[in-house]
Amino acid sequence: MSTETFDRIATIREFLRAAGAGGRSIGLVPTMGALHDGHGTLIEKARKECDVVVVSIYVNPTQFGPDEDHERYPRQAADDEVYCEVRGVDAIFAPSDDQMYPEPLETSVRPGIEARRLCGPFRPGHFEAVLTVVLKLFAITGPDRAYFGDKDFQQRILVARMVRDLDLPVEIVSCPIARESDGLAISSRNRYLKPEEREVASVLNRALRVARQRMADGESDPAVAIEAARTVIDLVPQARIEYLEVVDPERLQPVGTVSGPVRIAGAIWIGETRLIDNLECDSKRKRRRKKKAEG
Amino acid sequence: MSTETFDRIATIREFLRAAGAGGRSIGLVPTMGALHDGHGTLIEKARKECDVVVVSIYVNPTQFGPDEDHERYPRQAADDEVYCEVRGVDAIFAPSDDQMYPEPLETSVRPGIEARRLCGPFRPGHFEAVLTVVLKLFAITGPDRAYFGDKDFQQRILVARMVRDLDLPVEIVSCPIARESDGLAISSRNRYLKPEEREVASVLNRALRVARQRMADGESDPAVAIEAARTVIDLVPQARIEYLEVVDPERLQPVGTVSGPVRIAGAIWIGETRLIDNLECDSKRKRRRKKKAEG
Numbered sequence: 001m002s003t004e005t006f007d008r009i010a011t012i013r014e015f016l017r018a019a020g021a022g023g024r025s026i027g028l029v030p031t032m033g034a035l036h037d038g039h040g041t042l043i044e045k046a047r048k049e050c051d052v053v054v055v056s057i058y059v060n061p062t063q064f065g066p067d068e069d070h071e072r073y074p075r076q077a078a079d080d081e082v083y084c085e086v087r088g089v090d091a092i093f094a095p096s097d098d099q100m101y102p103e104p105l106e107t108s109v110r111p112g113i114e115a116r117r118l119c120g121p122f123r124p125g126h127f128e129a130v131l132t133v134v135l136k137l138f139a140i141t142g143p144d145r146a147y148f149g150d151k152d153f154q155q156r157i158l159v160a161r162m163v164r165d166l167d168l169p170v171e172i173v174s175c176p177i178a179r180e181s182d183g184l185a186i187s188s189r190n191r192y193l194k195p196e197e198r199e200v201a202s203v204l205n206r207a208l209r210v211a212r213q214r215m216a217d218g219e220s221d222p223a224v225a226i227e228a229a230r231t232v233i234d235l236v237p238q239a240r241i242e243y244l245e246v247v248d249p250e251r252l253q254p255v256g257t258v259s260g261p262v263r264i265a266g267a268i269w270i271g272e273t274r275l276i277d278n279l280e281c282d283s284k285r286k287r288r289r290k291k292k293a294e295g
Numbered sequence: 296m297s298t299e300t301f302d303r304i305a306t307i308r309e310f311l312r313a314a315g316a317g318g319r320s321i322g323l324v325p326t327m328g329a330l331h332d333g334h335g336t337l338i339e340k341a342r343k344e345c346d347v348v349v350v351s352i353y354v355n356p357t358q359f360g361p362d363e364d365h366e367r368y369p370r371q372a373a374d375d376e377v378y379c380e381v382r383g384v385d386a387i388f389a390p391s392d393d394q395m396y397p398e399p400l401e402t403s404v405r406p407g408i409e410a411r412r413l414c415g416p417f418r419p420g421h422f423e424a425v426l427t428v429v430l431k432l433f434a435i436t437g438p439d440r441a442y443f444g445d446k447d448f449q450q451r452i453l454v455a456r457m458v459r460d461l462d463l464p465v466e467i468v469s470c471p472i473a474r475e476s477d478g479l480a481i482s483s484r485n486r487y488l489k490p491e492e493r494e495v496a497s498v499l500n501r502a503l504r505v506a507r508q509r510m511a512d513g514e515s516d517p518a519v520a521i522e523a524a525r526t527v528i529d530l531v532p533q534a535r536i537e538y539l540e541v542v543d544p545e546r547l548q549p550v551g552t553v554s555g556p557v558r559i560a561g562a563i564w565i566g567e568t569r570l571i572d573n574l575e576c577d578s579k580r581k582r583r584r585k586k587k588a589e590g
Contacts, residue, residue, distance in 0.1 A: 009462060106407020107426070107453075107460035113401055131402065132461070139462045158402075165402035166427070167304060167434045 003085045005092040009140050012093045016054065016141055019090060024051035028143035028170075030134060033057040033094075034074040034188035035083040038178040042147040043087045045175055050145060055084050056137050057094040062101070063129035074188055093141065100136065108132045111158050112165070114252045118154050118265050119276065122242055130155055131162050138170055145171045149178070151185050153263065153278050157252060177277070179205070185277045192273040200236045204268050204277045207232035207244070211264050212281045215246075220258045222246035233268060242267035242274070249280070298380045300387040304435050307388045311349065311436055314385060319346035323438035323465075325429060328352040328389075329369040329483035330378040333473040337442040338382045340470055345440055350379050351432050352389040357396070358424035369483055388436065395431065403427045406453050407460070409547045413449050413560050414571065417537055425450055426457050433465055440466045444473070446480050448558065448573050452547060472572070474500070480572045487568040495531045499563050499572045502527035502539070506559050507576045510541075515553045517541035528563060537562035537569070544575070 006012040020026045027050030029042045039055075046053045057080055064070035077094065084092055109131035120127060138146065148156040153174075160172045178186045183205035184198075193201055207229035214225040226244045233239050244266040248255050255262055258281075265278035301307040315321045322345030324337045334350075341348045352375055359365035372389065379387055404426035415422060433441065443451040448469075455467045473481045478500035479493075488496055502524035509520040521539045528534050539561040543550050550557055553576075560573035 013464070105460040106409065107457040108405045109461075110403045110405040110423075111401070128405075136462045139464060142464070162402040165400040166404075167431045169308070169434060169437070 003081060003089045003092055005081060005094060007094055007096060007099065009095065009099055012054070012091065013140060015091055016052065019052045020142070025144040026050060026052045026054065026142060028137065028141050028146045029053070029055045030137050030146065030148070031055060031057055032059045032073065032188065033080050034076055034191075035080045036178075036186050036188060038149050038151060038175075038186040040083075040087065041175045041178050042149055043084070043089060045173065046145065046147050047088050049173070052091070053089050054091040054093055054141055054143070055080075055089050056141070057092055058100065058133070058137075060100070060129065060133045061097060062105075063126050063133065065123060065126070068123075069189070069192075072192075074191060093137075100133070105132065109135050109162060112161055114154065114158050114161055117247055117252050117254065118243065118245055119267060120154075122267065127155070127158055131158060134159055135162065135166075135168075138168060143170050145173050147173050147175065149175050150278070151177045151187060151276065153265070154252060157250075183209070185275070187275070189273055189275070193270060197238060197270045197273065200238055201270055201273075201275060203233055203236045203239055204266055204275055208264050208266060208277055208279045211244075211246075212279050215258050215262070215264075215281050222255055222258055222262070222264075225258070225264070229264070229266065236270075238270050240269040242269060246281075298376060298384045298387055300376060300389060302389055302391060302394065304390065304394055307349070307386065308435060310386055311347065314347045315437070320439040321345060321347045321349065321437060323432065323436050323441045324348070324350045325432050325441065325443070326350060326352055327354045327368065327483065328375050329371055329486075330375045331473075331481050331483060333444050333446060333470075333481045335378070335382065336470045336473050337444055338379070338384060340468065341440065341442050342383050344468070347385050348383070349386040349388055349436055349438070350375075350384050351436070352387055353395065353428070353432075355395070355424065355428045356392060357400075358421050358428065360418060360421070363418075364484070364487075367487075369486060388432075395428070400427065404430050404457060407456055409449065409453050409456055412542055412547050412549065413538065413540055414562060415449075417562065422450070422453055426453060429454055430457065430461075430463075433463060438465050440468050442468050442470065444470050445573070446472045446482060446571065448560070449547060452545075478504070480570070482570070484568055484570070488565060492533060492565045492568065495533055496565055496568075496570060498528055498531045498534055499561055499570055503559050503561060503572055503574045506539075506541075507574050510553050510557070510559075510576050517550055517553055517557070520553070520559070524559070524561065531565075533565050535564045537564060541576075 027046035029046050031039050059073050111127045111131050115127040156174050182202040184202040210232050211225040211229040214228050219225050229244050246262050246264050249263045261282045267276045322341035324341050326334050354368050406422045406426050410422040451469050477497040479497040505527050506520040506524040509523050514520050524539050541557050541559050544558045556577045562571045
């Protein structure tokens with residue numbers, strides 16, 4: 001069976017109404033295209049769990065700031081179709097801006113407190129635009145499950161919160177971050193990196209792992225763990241830190257003392273490229289495991 | 296067939312999934328209960344147009360201001376059930392606050408420019424709360440059509456705008472205002488009126504009709520038409536004007552010159568009771584009709 005591509009809201013709706021008839025479950029993987037192994041993980045999980053898999057490909061203009069990379073964001077429709085085809089995707093929804101925004105929106109989705117930390121202050125309006133377009137994609141495709149990668153874990157948390165708050169009839173499924181062999185989180189934006197930048201780009205992941213280890217070893221002051229991460233990044237002259245934060249994994253608020261599960265997340269710039277990454281840390285569990293190993 | 300009442304999200308969903316199977320259409324009439332002939336018009340239209348009719352009854356606390364009438368808003372569950380039963384309603388969804396707001400919401404629906412005039416400035420946060428709960432009700436019941444009365448025409452315009460902006464798969468159907476014989480728009484709040492207040496309560500409708508007549512007669516300055524309406528209301532000592540406005544019927548912005556269809560809307564207080572009303576006005580069409588009659 002081959003992947004069908006739709007560029008209009010009316011036709012994807014018609015397709016999914018027929019394909020989803022009789023209670024067949026629909027899985028949506030929302031993407032901005034330039035598909036890579038991170039998306040691949042999501043698609044494969046959706047393929048296993050759902051009767052019908054639809055991948056949306058839309059570089060949503062409203063979620064980019066005026067100085068951001070909307071223009072140069074990679075577009076590769078033909079490659080993406082092949083990528084979906086070999087993974088058994090049933091339908092691609094790749095709408096034009098005219099379909100998604102026939103006129104400027106008046107109504108939007110206002111995100112909660114979870115949008116205020118981490119990437120929030122550096123990308124004003126970003127998460128409001130993301131939640132709004134995700135809600136539109138949900139309304140258009142009516143999925144039973146939607147798949148989000150943990151690289152954008154703040155986005156996934158905000159989407160899950162929107163679903164809970166607004167009673168949307170969709171289950172949010174997350175997948176762990178797909179990584180290159182040196183630890184760099186796979187991202188469509190990695191292709192912006194020049195070869196010499198790519199060589200040092202894994203520093204963010206290394207720094208986060210150093211901080212996580214500190215907390216696993218018993219460091220309860222997040223500032224100390226963050227300082228350790230900062231030191232690692234500062235050794236790379238091409239890297240500029242945007243933020244490094246330890247937050248609680250639910251509300252994404254800064255924690256004063258590490259005493260349970262937290263998330264450490266960061267954004268850095270390498271040249272003209274912005275990279276983000278994050279790790280789950282559970283100090284307690286790790287300490288307990290360590291004790292057991294020692295005992 | 297009798298009306299079934301549901302107070303839980305999970306059970307109304309289950310009922311509607313079964314009732315709506317095989318493409319049977321679902322019509323939703325969202326109400327705050329205390330059902331009257333205004334709701335009756337909506338229910339009867341839904342009954343004609345849809346296979347399954349569900350009436351939601353929920354006095355949404357978040358859309359009331361701190362000084363508003365949330366506490367004293369009329370509640371009459373038993374009467375409402377009978378009202379629905381005799382009109383062939385299939386299901387009532389009457390959730391508790393715990394079902395709708397198990398925790399304070401973080402995510403909400405931000406309304407557009409249409410929320411800024413008319414009732415907007417006098418009820419800060421009202422339309423955001425209304426759109427949010429309406430979106431929740433849509434997400435819970437998944438209606439093909441939803442019915443809104445024109446008494447709350449600003450609400451209906453905002454809901455329709457939300458549906459268009461967010462691609463919600465529901466058709467918004469409106470019904471004209473149901474009125475008492477003296478012209479008073481029927482409202483659950485009318486029962487707050489003391490007998491001597493009720494006697495003069497139709498003044499708002501009379502005032503709006505005077506203004507509409509002025510515009511139909513060729514008055515192109517909305518301020519003059521509004522002044523005529525104000526004069527009518529000022530004759531009633533118990534009445535206090537909150538606003539009187541002539542707006543365009545799409546974006547609800549004030550019009551400088553009346554040259555096509557407009558809406559004249561107002562809110563007044565009679566004692567402790569706030570009344571709203573509005574009329575469609577089309578100066579051109581009326582003038583043309585008049586010319587024809589004269590010619």
